[in-house]
Amino acid sequence: xxxxxxxxxxxxxxxxxxxxxxxxxxxxxxxxxxxxxxxxxxxxxxxxxxxxxxxxxxxxxxxxxxxxxxxxxxxxxxxxxxxxxxxxxxxxxxxxxxxxxxxxxxxxxxxxxxxxxxxxxxxxxxxxxxxxxxxxxxxxxxxxxxxxxxxxxxxxxxxxxxxxxxxxxxxxxxxxxxxxxxxxxxxxxxxxxxxxxxxxxxxxxxxxxxxxxxxxxxxxxxxxxxxxxxxxxxxxxxxxxxxxxxxxxxxxxxxxxxxxxxxxxxxxxxxxxxxxxxxxxxxxxxxxxxxxxxxxxxxxxxxxxxxxxxxxxxxxxxxxxxxxxxxxxxxxxxxxxxxxxxxxxxxxxxxxxxxxxxxxxxxxxxxxxxxxxxxxxxxxxxxxxxxxxxxxxxxxxxxxxxxxxxxxxxxxxxxxxxxxxxx
Ligand SMILES: Cc1cc2nc3c(=O)[nH]c(=O)nc-3n(C[C@H](O)[C@H](O)[C@H](O)COP(=O)(O)OP(=O)(O)OC[C@H]3O[C@@H](n4cnc5c(N)ncnc54)[C@H](O)[C@@H]3O)c2cc1C
Numbered sequence: 278x279x280x281x282x283x284x285x286x287x288x289x290x291x292x293x294x295x296x297x298x299x300x301x302x303x304x305x306x307x308x309x310x311x312x313x314x315x316x317x318x319x320x321x322x323x324x325x326x327x328x329x330x331x332x333x334x335x336x337x338x339x340x341x342x343x344x345x346x347x348x349x350x351x352x353x354x355x356x357x358x359x360x361x362x363x364x365x366x367x368x369x370x371x372x373x374x375x376x377x378x379x380x381x382x383x384x385x386x387x388x389x390x391x392x393x394x395x396x397x398x399x400x401x402x403x404x405x406x407x408x409x410x411x412x413x414x415x416x417x418x419x420x421x422x423x424x425x426x427x428x429x430x431x432x433x434x435x436x437x438x439x440x441x442x443x444x445x446x447x448x449x450x451x452x453x454x455x456x457x458x459x460x461x462x463x464x465x466x467x468x469x470x471x472x473x474x475x476x477x478x479x480x481x482x483x484x485x486x487x488x489x490x491x492x493x494x495x496x497x498x499x500x501x502x503x504x505x506x507x508x509x510x511x512x513x514x515x516x517x518x519x520x521x522x523x524x525x526x527x528x529x530x531x532x533x534x535x536x537x538x539x540x541x542x543x544x545x546x547x548x549x550x551x552x553x554x555x556x557x558x559x560x561x562x563x564x565x566x567x568x569x570x571x572x573x574x575x576x577x578x579x580x581x582x583x584x585x586x587x588x589x590x591x592x593x594x595x596x597x598x599x600x601x602x603x604x605x606x607x608x609x610x611x612x613x614x615x616x617x618x619x620x621x622x623x624x625x626x627x628x629x630x631x632x633x634x635x636x637x638x639x640x641x642x643x644x645x646x647x648x649x650x651x652x653x654x655x656x657x658x659x660x661x662x663x664x665x666x667x668x669x670x671x672x673x674x675x676x677x678x679x680x681x682x683x684x685x686x687x688x689x690x691x692x693x694x695x696x697x698x699x700x
Pocket of ligand 1: 443445477
């Protein structure tokens with residue numbers, strides 16, 4: 278049977294090639310570059326034993342430790358210190374970093390699985406872990422000197438301290454290169470002046486440092502942008518009051534200001550002038566994590582919708598027996614599975630050392646939209662109770678929208694994708 282399938286495929290491939298060659302050149306659309314399906318050497322949907330273990334460990338942890346606390350944390354806008362401590366104890370605050378620094382030494386797919394399972398239960402806890410890992414700690418791991426890694430990675434991987442990523446400014450959001458914060462060398466020290474906004478994990482009792490972009494000079498008539506590590510508590514570095522947000526209520530998001538903030542010259546992170554390029558690379562990787570959040574949140578919404586639909590009776594039977602409810606559930610399950618595979622693919626490309634910019638942006642784009650749609654449908658399936666805060670779908674709905682904005686808006690993902698396709 279398999280031989281027959283291959284023979285049929287080869288025949289149709291030959292026909293396709295033949296037809297393609299007969300098409301006049303001017304009518305032939307160029308193949309998008311790179312063409313996704315040729316890039317990974319094999320397709321394998323089986324998780325390794327280690328990946329399955331991380332998935333089941335985080336699933337159990339999220340259900341037993343996060344779910345009972347999530348509603349109250351959201352309502353009181355309280356930062357989840359105890360949960361972060363437990364995540365650190367389980368080795369989940371440094372999953373992709375080497376064990377010599379106290380990290381988990383695991384691959385990106387393992388990290389994605391952990392993010393999915395946390396977002397399935399609570400997005401605030403999940404973004405605390407994800408922003409700390411893929412945005413806060415990753416630049417220090419990738420570009421830190423030995424001294425910087427020794428100083429920061431052990432306390433960050435253990436979850437004793439949190440790291441944050443200071444890119445966005447009042448004038449530099451989507452236009453991230455329009456940095457106004459400056460850092461000037463003076464007597465062997467950097468003097469930082471400027472402001473950042475919307476910075477996750479920056480103002481908790483355990484916030485250790487923020488890595489920022491700052492203009493350090495001019496090179497070839499353009500701004501020279503570099504990265505610097507700013508430890509919490511440095512004089513001249515102020516963390517503002519937390520924002521009042523639509524969702525992610527238990528996660529910490531604040532504005533930062535720098536006024537004559539003096540740092541040792543050794544706090545330069547990576548090469549001088551590489552700061553913008555390096556942070557764009559961090560965003561590429563971060564998008565895989567945010568895509569996993571979208572998959573997890575959509576899955577959590579579907580879980581809740583199915584269980585409610587089986588329980589709720591109307592017209593003498595469970596609403597899960599109505600075709601229009603079944604259609605919503607069926608559509609969502611198919612879309613979630615497709616989004617999950619795309620997200621996993623981005624993770625596999627990253628681990629294989631291949632370019633993953635295109636896949637990560639595609640995954641981020643579709644998962645954010647899917648999370649918004651899935652949570653809306655889940656609220657709809659809950660009827661009036663979907664609008665009441667005791668039901669998790671109410672929180673899920675508020676938590677979903679940021680996934681189409683943070684780490685690059687949908688419009689920015691479209692720009693990245695179009696650029697990768699040669700437009
Ligand atoms: C809760 C939260 C947490 C965050 N955490 C962090 C963090 O830890 N670190 C950090 O650095 N940042 C963080 N951010 C910032 C986030 O990444 C930015 O908000 C996001 O990148 C969008 O930037 P902006 O808000 O300036 O929007 P703008 O750039 O002002 O965009 C406004 C609108 O214009 C559109 N737009 C802009 N340019 C174009 C264009 N060329 N073509 C088409 N449309 C365009 C956008 O897509 C958007 O719809 C966080 C934000 C929030 C809300």
